Amino acid sequence: MASSSPSPSTHRGQQKCCFHEWMILQEADLSEMLQALTVEDNFGDRDVLLRQLVQKNVEHFQAYADERTRLAQDHVSPFFAPSWCSSLENSLLWLAGCRPSLFITLIYALSGIEIESHIPEFLQGTRTSELSELSLAAPQLSMINQLQRRTIKQEEELSQQLACLQEKIADQPFALIAKESSHVASQNVQADEALDEHSTSMVRILEEADKLRIKTLKEMMNILSPVQAVDFLVAGKKLHLCIHDWGQKRDIKHDYFQV
Amino acid sequence: MASSSPSPSTHRGQQKCCFHEWMILQEADLSEMLQALTVEDNFGDRDVLLRQLVQKNVEHFQAYADERTRLAQDHVSPFFAPSWCSSLENSLLWLAGCRPSLFITLIYALSGIEIESHIPEFLQGTRTSELSELSLAAPQLSMINQLQRRTIKQEEELSQQLACLQEKIADQPFALIAKESSHVASQNVQADEALDEHSTSMVRILEEADKLRIKTLKEMMNILSPVQAVDFLVAGKKLHLCIHDWGQKRDIKHDYFQV
Numbered sequence: 001m002a003s004s005s006p007s008p009s010t011h012r013g014q015q016k017c018c019f020h021e022w023m024i025l026q027e028a029d030l031s032e033m034l035q036a037l038t039v040e041d042n043f044g045d046r047d048v049l050l051r052q053l054v055q056k057n058v059e060h061f062q063a064y065a066d067e068r069t070r071l072a073q074d075h076v077s078p079f080f081a082p083s084w085c086s087s088l089e090n091s092l093l094w095l096a097g098c099r100p101s102l103f104i105t106l107i108y109a110l111s112g113i114e115i116e117s118h119i120p121e122f123l124q125g126t127r128t129s130e131l132s133e134l135s136l137a138a139p140q141l142s143m144i145n146q147l148q149r150r151t152i153k154q155e156e157e158l159s160q161q162l163a164c165l166q167e168k169i170a171d172q173p174f175a176l177i178a179k180e181s182s183h184v185a186s187q188n189v190q191a192d193e194a195l196d197e198h199s200t201s202m203v204r205i206l207e208e209a210d211k212l213r214i215k216t217l218k219e220m221m222n223i224l225s226p227v228q229a230v231d232f233l234v235a236g237k238k239l240h241l242c243i244h245d246w247g248q249k250r251d252i253k254h255d256y257f258q259v
Numbered sequence: 260m261a262s263s264s265p266s267p268s269t270h271r272g273q274q275k276c277c278f279h280e281w282m283i284l285q286e287a288d289l290s291e292m293l294q295a296l297t298v299e300d301n302f303g304d305r306d307v308l309l310r311q312l313v314q315k316n317v318e319h320f321q322a323y324a325d326e327r328t329r330l331a332q333d334h335v336s337p338f339f340a341p342s343w344c345s346s347l348e349n350s351l352l353w354l355a356g357c358r359p360s361l362f363i364t365l366i367y368a369l370s371g372i373e374i375e376s377h378i379p380e381f382l383q384g385t386r387t388s389e390l391s392e393l394s395l396a397a398p399q400l401s402m403i404n405q406l407q408r409r410t411i412k413q414e415e416e417l418s419q420q421l422a423c424l425q426e427k428i429a430d431q432p433f434a435l436i437a438k439e440s441s442h443v444a445s446q447n448v449q450a451d452e453a454l455d456e457h458s459t460s461m462v463r464i465l466e467e468a469d470k471l472r473i474k475t476l477k478e479m480m481n482i483l484s485p486v487q488a489v490d491f492l493v494a495g496k497k498l499h500l501c502i503h504d505w506g507q508k509r510d511i512k513h514d515y516f517q518v
Contacts, residue, residue, distance in 0.1 A: 010514035010515070011513045011514050011515055012513075012514055012515040013514075015515075074513060075346070075509070075510075075513035076350070077345075077346035077347045077349065077350035077506075077509075078510075078515050080340075080346070080349060080350035081339075081340030081346065081349035081350065081352070083342060083346075083515075086336075087334070087336035087339070087340065088336045088454070090336065090339060090340035091335070091339035091340065091461060092425050092428055093340070094422070094425060099425055099426060101422075102425070102426055102428070102429040103429075105426045105427075105429040106429040106430075106434055108430075109430045109431055109434035109435075110434060112431070113431070113434065113435050113438065155422075163353075163358065163360075163414075166351050166353060166361070167358060167361055167364045169351055169361070169498075170361040170362075170364040170365040170368060170498060171364050171365075171368045172371070172372070174498065174501075174502075175365055175368035175372065175494065175498065176368075177501070178494065178497045178498035178500075178501040178502075179369065179372065179494050179497060179498075181497055191501070192505075195347070195505060195509065202350060235434065235437065235438050238437045239428075239429060239433065239434065239437040239438075242433075242437040242440055242450070243428065243433075243437075246450055246451075246454060250334070250336075250454065251334075251337075254270045254271075254333060254334035255269035255270050255271055255272075256269070256271040256274075256337050256342075
């Protein structure tokens with residue numbers, strides 16, 4: 001990801017900076033999409049613009065994931081509970097990010113909101129036009145349902161892989177190293193080597209989780225119309241920014257604040 | 260949990276203090292158990308002492324869980340990725356603690372270490388006595404195998420409940436509140452109420468996870484002989500203290516250190 005200011009010198013600084021740049025970029029992308037949605041459509045040229053924005057957003061997500069993977073090579077574990085996020089955000093993490101199935105929960109929720117908001121008009125017989133863009137058509141619902149099943153299955157597979165990796169910490173060689181340690185544990189070469197190997201596996205699973213997040217998002221974008229896709233991305237980014245903000249406010253309220 | 264110094268005034272301070280007291284208590288319990296293992300057995304009186312120590316350790320674990328639950332009522336999310344733990348420890352967390360199935364991985368690993376360490380003696384025909392205490396007998400292996408199956412099943416059920424809770428953040432009412440928010444999210448009463456309700460569910464799942472951890476530990480203690488149980492607790496505490504120490508050293512090495 002491009003940065004105008006010089007890179008911080010510490011790993012923690014670089015990782016934190018990567019996240020902050022990502023949040024700033026999301027705000028900028030959100031503004032651009034909100035602006036685009038107000039443009040009048042002339043012979044489908046708005047759809048071309050919206051498609052470009054969807055493409056751009058997916059590319060930004062990919063670039064963020066690539067940058068995280070690069071930084072994770074040095075020290076992967078902070079990404080699983082970053083000190084630069086609020087405790088609320090960290091409690092919602094699945095493999096260092098959001099659950100991909102959350103995209104599907106959100107599109108169903110948005111579609112439901114859309115339908116509910118028009119119920120009074122239907123009841124009064126004042127609504128004659130079609131439902132607005134976020135009301136999903138039957139074929140779309142079917143495709144999203146299939147996507148949801150696939151995504152949950154892949155999520156479960158990755159959760160299982162993480163469980164195995166987490167359990168390895170109580171297996172060999174860690175069990176033996178700890179058993180033979182003196183009362184106050186001391187760093188030793190063998191432990192360091194085993195932890196390095198463990199970290200390599202954690203980087204791999206982080207990459208796989210990011211791949212699944214991006215794949216799910218791309219498939220969702222292919223199912224939705226351009227305006228639906230942009231509406232969805234807008235809602236998703238708003239939700240992410242809200243959770244970030246709510247989490248910070250709640251940590252401050254409860255005297256819990258990370259530096 | 261008892262504390263000789265006055266309680267910190269902030270939630271974060273109290274939560275951090277609760278964890279530090281737990282780590283200090285674990286070191287003290289470890290010393291006491293190591294000492295007890297050196298006592299000579301006279302007509303089974305060592306077994307009585309070891310049983311008392313096992314009981315004491317389980318009670319300490321229960322008291323720690325009770326104190327966490329009490330503190331979690333005020334602000335639960337920090338327990339899911341505590342800022343007072345190293346990033347390595349946080350990357351290994353399952354529902355704010357260790358996976359209960361890790362106890363079983365550890366006992367298998369310890370038993371394996373024990374058997375392997377005696378192979379040369381068997382090969383040389385110099386070993387005539389029974390294997391030492393951590394070599395599990397066939398009925399014990401069978402019971403631990405059953406315990407493992409039950410534990411993994413219950414772990415999966417709780418993981419599933421956490422997944423549902425995490426997905427709720429993209430559902431109603433959060434989706435609507437975020438959708439209707441202005442560009443820069445502002446705290447609102449509705450969001451706060453919904454997050455309070457979410458927190459209550461998170462406290463409940465934290466309690467359930469702690470119950471499963473303690474239940475698994477107790478069942479394991481019932482399967483093992485007194486000396487096996489103490490050997491196991493010693494190894495478990497050493498492993499926990501080692502991971503805590505390794506994690507801190509690695510965070511310092513990688514310029515990643517939480518305050």
